[in-house]
Amino acid sequence: MGIELWISIVVIGLVCTFYTALGGLKAVMWTDAFQMIIIWIALLVLIIKSTIDVGGISYVFEKADDGGKLQFNNFNPSPIERHTFWTLFIGGFMLTLSGYIGSQSMVQRFISMKNVKGAQS
Template structure:
């Protein structure tokens, strides 16, 4: 079953708005005359849009498609992620964000050169580029498969279209365009998820019916504290693993950490991190 005209309209408008934001930020509102303006928005971004951009950059379409599957097959232990995420956010806010603003460089890996050597910086930067290329391939390919199934659009055309649109608004509008486009995308994701939950409850007969089905299927799991490495999700694997993974995502990846530099000072950047967590 293909999408309706409403779905196509939303999809096309999203692409048009994304390109339009890039053109507006790069050619009309500002000429992007400096590197700081292009890469860091001159440090003038507000807390809420920056936090929403941080959220959107961490929540890919692959995550939206994959997380429900994880819950369906492996139960609800993943809800414990909120606790280690809090710790990861605190570590980022307390130790990393002040250092980013102290160094004052668009690249967070500049500190590695100051602290260690140019060789270390090049190695870490090269690793980041390689990981980003591989992850972006997955992020683009997975949703493109889903899009091709519901639209009949050729999968490679879908990949190319999304890639071209993102390249256009990023290269023209810089970080301002990226952040404001992320705001639109985050809003659409939030609305879509909310409506999916509401209509899902309605279609299945209400909240109580949903929890009855989930309970009968043994999907409500909140007390697995076994120290068994063969089990996919336990309290300990989630608690320990997500502390490291969330800290790495929030503080050690250029695409995320660069957003902390788009606000005026350290305290504002710390508020961005907390707002993103909430």
């Protein structure tokens, strides 16, 4: 944008301090929600644009299948075999769970609210 880095840091810091002082933790939570919506929209646009640029969804799946990347029917219960339904499901669950129970932002939200209903709103 053509502005100095330190000016950008100071301005963003002042704006965040101002709206946090006015709205409290609720303002911070709404900002987090808005930021997550923007991130999801940007990710969706990126996926759609890149899929269109390479030749469409059928081309993407065709190339993935040619490279052996699509294995939807591997239900082997062995924990040693890589990328089975069970290793991906259980591993993905544990990875997602760790983000909810161990990240600083989630812990901050949990301990700053009076009850579960307050944390959900």
